[in-house]
Amino acid sequence: MEHRRSCSDFMFLGLILLLCFFGSVESYKNYTVGDSFGWFDNTMNPDINYQKWVTNKDFTLGDFLIFNTDNNHSIVQTYNFSTYKECDYDDAEDKDTVQWSASDPSNTETHDVSVAVPLVKEGVTYFFSSDYDGDQCKNGQHFKINVTYGQGLPKSLKDSSDSTSPISSPVSGGEDSAPDTIVPSNFSHPKENSDDDDDDHENASDDKAKEKSSSVSMLMYAQVHNIFYGSLIFIGLVLFS
Template sequence: MRMGKKRGLIFFFLIISLSLYVDAYKNYTVGDSLGWYDILENSKIDYHKWTAGKNFSLGDFLIFNTDNNHTVIQTYNFTTYKLCDYNNALDNDTIEWSAADPSATTPQSVSVAVPLTKVGMTYFFSSDYDGEQCLNGQRFQINVTYGQGLPPSLRPDDGSPGPVSPESGDDESVPDTLVPSNFDNPKDTTDDQDETSNSIPLSAFSKLIGIQLHGLLIVLGFFILYC
């Protein structure tokens, strides 16, 4: 077999193997290790830079690491976002996932998992101190694509996800993904961690098969090249 044909086959196998990972649901830790704060607390905060180059799709989750002195507001209304105004937002286009706790004497750590459930532009900001945190850089906007669509646990027929209270940690409705304990690295896995169960969820099974096929295709490609 000619070298050109061999390289063509290897390229074909690599494209197929890489496509196995394109539609995997992901967790994105907002701000990475810097968390969810404004520039008055951390001058290195730049959420516009954080969103650059990322592809957000239905079924993905945003993980907000912050404290109870900051809020997590999601809106589909650009005016609400631009004005940093949660108080005058409409109920059907804005969600408060985590509220501030003015009674707290010391800041308490909060981790909030927010699912992406609607295609198109969506906006996030902190509304605490009458929008002052938002005006000081604690906000960003992203474009959500369809991807592989919503997983069953996030579809309207199965119940829409509700806001996460500041006291709660990982949202139990997080589908097909596991929120890492250090919240620094997105990780694709199953949320079914019941050690007493011998069954394998369909999502976990499909990903396992995908990993095996990925390795098999790479080995096959090198075999064609050198044999």
């Protein structure tokens, strides 16, 4: 009986080690900045605290930040703390600061704006709105995050990691809030830019097919992982009951 119990214990420990080997399933994520509050200063949303919004979130390479705002607010990303502290884009250096969206103080009609910002560099990254002499930034429209390696950059972002071209689209919404998500769920893997020639078009199609296959494989792996994990729990209850 003791020998049988020892074998059972050994098998259970082996299954636990196997589970640790497989590890957890990860995926790229889209984070809507401020959730339903969107990207605005405290004069419009007094209750918003973007640094509090960052709490308990894990940002990794390949993730996207989705900014839902309007054309009276800007979106600036920088790796320079001095630029962030001064809330000033005008004196920033191009190599470490990107203005993804600029406000238009002379506009006669306000419309919604949505911008997707990819996280392509590890370390501390700062975001703020620099318009109206930095007043929006000083009124709470700023935050910083720490980006870790995670799974690393997907292929669609590796080739454009040095690019500063924004990805944006207009959205509709109420005055007090913005939609939680206005991009497709697979937006973490945007299509790559391609030339007009047939070869590049064919390569883009192949890449798209590979990404689709990879997504299906990841889903299947997640399902198997969950079934395997549930089986381990059941076996453990049976063996040690």
